[in-house]
Amino acid sequence: MDQPSKPIPTIQQVARAAGVARSTVSRAFTRPDMLNPATVARVMEVAAALGYAPNQVARALSTGRYGNIALIVPDVANPFFPPLIRAAEARADDAGLCVFLGDTDEDPAREDRLIGKLAAQVDGFVLASSRLAEDAIRAHRGRRPIVLVNRDVEGLDRVLIDSASGTAAAVRHLHDLGHRRIAYIGGPPSSWSNQQRRSAVLRAAEDLGVTAVEVAAQRPSYEGGVAAAPAVLSARTTAAIAFDDLVAQGLLAGLAGLRIEVPAAFSVIGCDDVLGARTYPPLTTISSRSNDAGRTAIEILLDQLSSGVSRGAAHVLGTELIIRATTASPGPARPI
Amino acid sequence: MDQPSKPIPTIQQVARAAGVARSTVSRAFTRPDMLNPATVARVMEVAAALGYAPNQVARALSTGRYGNIALIVPDVANPFFPPLIRAAEARADDAGLCVFLGDTDEDPAREDRLIGKLAAQVDGFVLASSRLAEDAIRAHRGRRPIVLVNRDVEGLDRVLIDSASGTAAAVRHLHDLGHRRIAYIGGPPSSWSNQQRRSAVLRAAEDLGVTAVEVAAQRPSYEGGVAAAPAVLSARTTAAIAFDDLVAQGLLAGLAGLRIEVPAAFSVIGCDDVLGARTYPPLTTISSRSNDAGRTAIEILLDQLSSGVSRGAAHVLGTELIIRATTASPGPARPI
DNA sequence: TTGAAAGCGCTACCAT
DNA sequence: ATGGTAGCGCTTTCAA
Numbered sequence: 001m002d003q004p005s006k007p008i009p010t011i012q013q014v015a016r017a018a019g020v021a022r023s024t025v026s027r028a029f030t031r032p033d034m035l036n037p038a039t040v041a042r043v044m045e046v047a048a049a050l051g052y053a054p055n056q057v058a059r060a061l062s063t064g065r066y067g068n069i070a071l072i073v074p075d076v077a078n079p080f081f082p083p084l085i086r087a088a089e090a091r092a093d094d095a096g097l098c099v100f101l102g103d104t105d106e107d108p109a110r111e112d113r114l115i116g117k118l119a120a121q122v123d124g125f126v127l128a129s130s131r132l133a134e135d136a137i138r139a140h141r142g143r144r145p146i147v148l149v150n151r152d153v154e155g156l157d158r159v160l161i162d163s164a165s166g167t168a169a170a171v172r173h174l175h176d177l178g179h180r181r182i183a184y185i186g187g188p189p190s191s192w193s194n195q196q197r198r199s200a201v202l203r204a205a206e207d208l209g210v211t212a213v214e215v216a217a218q219r220p221s222y223e224g225g226v227a228a229a230p231a232v233l234s235a236r237t238t239a240a241i242a243f244d245d246l247v248a249q250g251l252l253a254g255l256a257g258l259r260i261e262v263p264a265a266f267s268v269i270g271c272d273d274v275l276g277a278r279t280y281p282p283l284t285t286i287s288s289r290s291n292d293a294g295r296t297a298i299e300i301l302l303d304q305l306s307s308g309v310s311r312g313a314a315h316v317l318g319t320e321l322i323i324r325a326t327t328a329s330p331g332p333a334r335p336i
Numbered sequence: 337m338d339q340p341s342k343p344i345p346t347i348q349q350v351a352r353a354a355g356v357a358r359s360t361v362s363r364a365f366t367r368p369d370m371l372n373p374a375t376v377a378r379v380m381e382v383a384a385a386l387g388y389a390p391n392q393v394a395r396a397l398s399t400g401r402y403g404n405i406a407l408i409v410p411d412v413a414n415p416f417f418p419p420l421i422r423a424a425e426a427r428a429d430d431a432g433l434c435v436f437l438g439d440t441d442e443d444p445a446r447e448d449r450l451i452g453k454l455a456a457q458v459d460g461f462v463l464a465s466s467r468l469a470e471d472a473i474r475a476h477r478g479r480r481p482i483v484l485v486n487r488d489v490e491g492l493d494r495v496l497i498d499s500a501s502g503t504a505a506a507v508r509h510l511h512d513l514g515h516r517r518i519a520y521i522g523g524p525p526s527s528w529s530n531q532q533r534r535s536a537v538l539r540a541a542e543d544l545g546v547t548a549v550e551v552a553a554q555r556p557s558y559e560g561g562v563a564a565a566p567a568v569l570s571a572r573t574t575a576a577i578a579f580d581d582l583v584a585q586g587l588l589a590g591l592a593g594l595r596i597e598v599p600a601a602f603s604v605i606g607c608d609d610v611l612g613a614r615t616y617p618p619l620t621t622i623s624s625r626s627n628d629a630g631r632t633a634i635e636i637l638l639d640q641l642s643s644g645v646s647r648g649a650a651h652v653l654g655t656e657l658i659i660r661a662t663t664a665s666p667g668p669a670r671p672i
Numbered sequence: 673t674t675g676a677a678a679g680c681g682c683t684a685c686c687a688t
Numbered sequence: 689a690t691g692g693t694a695g696c697g698c699t700t701t702c703a704a
Contacts (some may be wrong), residue, residue: 010681021691026683036689056456057396058681061696066393068436068457076422079415086412089439098454100404101437103425118434119344120391120697121404139387142342222614246614253616278558278582280589280616346697357675362699372673394697397680 009052018046029054060121069301070100070118071294072111073128079246079274080290084128084149088294095302097123108132115140123305126297127151145310147301149293152192152314157304159296159315163193163271164200166286166319170241170269171204171212173284173321178329179239179267181211183232185251187220187243194220194243197271201241213237217247225250229258232266238330239267245275245285252279252326263328273322282324292317345388354382365390392434396457405637406436406454407630408447409464415582415610416626420464420485424630431638433459444468451476459641462633463487481646483637485629488528488650493640495632495651499529499607500536502622502655506577506605507540507548509620509657514665515575515603517547519568521587523556523579530556530579533607537577549573553583561586565594568602574666575603581611581621588615588662599664609658617661624655 015022020043027034028043046052060066071088073081085101092099100118104111108131115125124145130137134153140146141156148158174182184201187194198214205212215231217224225247232240232251242248248270252262260266262281270285277283296315304310351358356379363370364379382388396402407424409417421437428435436454440447444467451461460481466473470489476482477492484494510518520537523530534550541548551567553560561583568576568587578584584606588598596602598617606621613619632651640646 011683012681022681023683023692024690026681027690030683034689039689053456055397055681057393057402058696059683061393061397061698062681062683064696071437076425077418079418082413082415082418085437086439089412089437090441093438093450098436098438098457100434101407101421101425102429102434103422105426114429116387116389117392120389121393121434143344222612249614253614256616276558278585278589280592348697358698359676359700360674362697363674366699370673375673391697394680395699397682398697398699400680 008055009050011052011054014043014047014050014052017050018043026054066121066123067096068098068100068122069124069126069298070102070115070122071126071128072102072104072114072130074104074106074111074131076101076103080244080272081128083274084290084294086294087291088126088298091295091298095298104131106131108136112136119144124301126294126301128294128297145301145304147297147304149297150193155312157300157310157312157315159293159300159317161193161288161290161293161319162316163197163286163288163319166288166321167197167200167241167271168204169321170284170286171201171208171210173323173327174239174241174267174269175208175210177239177267177327179210181213181235181237183213183215183235183237183240185215185217185225185228185232185240185242185247187217187247191220197241197243215240217243217250220244220247222246222250222253225252226254226257229254229260233258233260239269239327241269241271241286243271245270245272245283248283248285248326249275249279252283261331263326265331267327267330269321269327277324279326281326284324284327285322286319287322288319289317344391345386346391347388350379350383350386350388353386354379362390402457402459403432404434404436404458405460405462405634406438406451406458407462407464408438408440408450408466410440410442410447410467412437412439416580416608417464419610420626420630422630423627424462424634427631427634431634440467442467444472448472455480460637462630462637464630464633481637481640483633483640485633486529491648493636493646493648493651495629495636495653497529497624497626497629497655498652499533499622499624499655502624502657503533503536503577503607504540505657506620506622507537507544507546509659509663510575510577510603510605511544511546513575513603513663515546517549517571517573519549519551519571519573519576521551521553521561521564521568521576521578521583523553523583527556533577533579551576553579556580556583558582558586558589561588562590562593565590565596569594569596575605575663577605577622578607580608581606581619584619584621584662585611585615588619599662601667603663603666605657605663613660615662620660620663621658622655623658625653628653 015025028040032040102114128149213235270283273285273287351361364376368376392403438450464485466487549571606619609621609623
C-alpha cells in the first residue's frame with residue numbers, strides 16, 4: 001500500500017492554460033467582481049478541468065490570514081472542558097474556521113510553548129483556564145487576539161462564569177429546606193472560581209443567618225471529596241456545597257461508605273453540572289454551562305477578528321441551581 | 337483597546353540578532369547536527385529570548401510538509417474520547433506536530449466536509465470511530481494518509497480495541513465467583529464494538545457452562561442502564577456485563593433505586609473504564625485504554641509519514657479486566 | 673561549518 | 689479589466 005501521489009496543479013498552470021496572468025486567476029477566485037465575467041468563466045472552467053484549488057497555505061503566507069484558531073485547555077480529560085471544546089468547535093466551524101486543540105497538561109511552560117508554536121498559523125486564541133502568568137498572557141496578546149475563559153485579566157476580552165449567583169441560590173435552597181449549618185468544601189485556594197464560590201457561600205449564608213463552615217478538600221478531586229466526608233460530619237453540618245461536581249461525587253461516595261443516606265440524612269450540592277443526572281442519587285448542582293462559555297468565547301473572538309478591535313471587556317455568564325435529588329430537609333440530629 | 341501589533345519574530349530577526357545567516361538559523365532548528373554546537377546554542381538562545389518559533393506555514397510552503405495532523409471524533413463530550421484525544425495530542429506534540437480537532441457530531445456528512453476542509457493543511461488524519469461509509473474513507477485515503485481507530489476497514493491502517501479478551505476474563509471472573517446466570521446488556525446493534533463484546537460474552541459463557549441472557553438497552557446510555565435494571569432482575573440473573581461504563585453506571589443507579597445492593601445482591605461489570613473509580617461502589621470494568629489507542633494511532637501515522645508507506649494493517653489492542661468493587665459472589669436467591 | 677540566493681504558490685500593489 | 693512583480697518566512701541547493 002503506497003502513499004497517495006497525484007500532482008497538484010498551481011495557479012501558474014491554470015494561468016498558462018487559460019492564457020491569462022497569475023494575478024487574473026487569483027482574482028477570479030478572490031475578487032471575481034473585479035473581472036470581466038467572461039474571463040472569470042473561462043478561468044474557472046480551466047481550473048475545474050485541471051482540478052485546481054487555491055493552495056490555502058500559500059494564500060495564508062501571503063495574506064497573513066489563516067482561517068484557523070487555537071483553543072488551549074489545561075486538561076482535555078477534565079470533564080469541565082469537553083462540552084466547552086465541543087461548543088467552541090461547532091461555533092468556529094460554522095464560521096468556517098478550523099480549530100487547533102492544545103492540551104497544556106496544567107503546565108504553564110507547556111502552554112507558553114504551545115501558543116508560540118501555534119501563533120504563526122492561527123488568527124487568534126481562546127485560552128481556557130489559562131495557567132500562564134498575567135504578563136505572559138499579555139505578551140501573547142501583543143501578537144495575536146486572545147479571548148480568555150475563566151481567567152480574569154483586566155483589559156483582555158474574557159468570559160467569566162459567575163458562580164456567585166448560582167451559589168447564592170444554592171445556599172438559599174438549603175436554607176429553605178431547613179438547614180442551618182452547612183459546609184463549603186473548597187477547591188484550589190489560588191483558583192479564581194474557588195475564591196468566587198467561597199465568598200458567595202459565606203456571604204449568602206450570613207445574609208440568611210445560616211452558619212457556614214469551610215472544609216478544605218486536600219485536592220479538588222473525587223478522592224478529595226471522599227476524604228472530606230468525615231470532616232463534614234464531625235463539623236455537625238447537615239449539608240455541603242462542594243467546589244465542583246467531582247468533589248461532590250466523592251463526598252457522596254464517602255458518605256455512602258459511612259452509611260449516611262443522601263439526601264435523607266445529609267444534603268449535597270455540586271458545582272459545574274458536568275455529571276448530568278448520572279450520579280446516584282442524581283446530583284443537585286450549580287450549572288455553569290461550560291458549553292456556553294466555549295461558544296461565547298468564539299463569538300467574541302470572531303468579533304475581534306472582523307472588527308480588528310478588542311473591547312477588552314469581561315463577559316460574565318450567569319449560573320443557576322439545578323435541583324435534582326441530593327438535597328432534602330435535614331433529618332433528625334444524629335450522634336457523631 | 338486595539339489589536340495586537342507586536343510582530344511575530346521571523347527567522348530573519350533571529351539571524352540578525354545572532355549575527356548569522358538565515359540559513360544557519362534554519363539549520364539550527366532542522367539539522368542541528370550540521371552545525372557547530374556553539375552556533376546552535378547561540379542561535380537557540382537568541383531565538384528563545386525573542387520568542388521565535390519556526391513558522392509552520394512558511395515551512396509548509398517550502399517543504400510540502402505541514403507539521404499538522406487532524407484528529408476527528410464523533411463527539412468530544414463522549415467520555416470515551418477525551419483520554420484518546422489527550423494522549424494523541426501529547427504524542428503528536430512530542431513529535432513536533434500541531435493537531436487540529438474536528439467534532440463531527442456523529443454526522444457523516446459533517447465528517448466528510450471537515451476532512452475536506454482540513455486536507456489542505458495537514459499531513460495526515462486520525463479518524464476515531466468514523467461514521468463515514470467505507471468508500472468515502474477510501475477516497476480520502478487516496479489524498480492523505482489516514483489511521484482509523486475503532487473502525488475495521490480492510491487494507492487501511494487501523495487500531496482496533498479488542499474487547500474480546502477482557503470480556504472473556506470478565507465472564508471467567510463472574511464464573512469463579514459462583515455466578516451461573518448472567519446478563520449482557522447490549523449496545524447499538526450496528527456497532528463493531530458491541531458485536532465483538534456480545535459474541536465474546538456468549539462464547540465465554542458457553543465454554544464455562546454459564547447461562548448468558550441478552551438484554552437490550554434501549555439506548556447505550558445512562559438512562560438505558562437505569563431502564564435495564566428490572567429486566568435484568570426478572571431474567572433471574574445474578575450479574576450483568578454492560579456494553580459500556582455509562583450503561584453500567586445507569587444499571588447501578590437502577591438497582592439502587594430498586595433497593596438491590598451491589599455487589600452483595602448483584603454484580604455489575606462495565607466496559608471502557610472511562611469512569612475510573614468514581615462510581616459508588618467503584619465499578620469493576622473492562623478497560624479499553626482509549627488513551628493507548630490515541631497514542632498508538634499517532635505513532636502509526638508518524639511511521640506512515642516518515643516511511644511514506646502505509647502497511648494497511650490492523651493493530652489490535654488488548655483489554656483487561658479491572659476488578660474493583662461491584663462484583664462479589666452471588667447472595668442468597670431472592671424473590672422476584 | 674556557514675553564507676547567498678533561488679524558489680514554494682499565492683496575493684496585492686503598481687502599472688497599463 | 690488585466691498584467692507584471694515584489695514579497696510572505698522558510699528550506700535547500702550551491703559556493704565558499
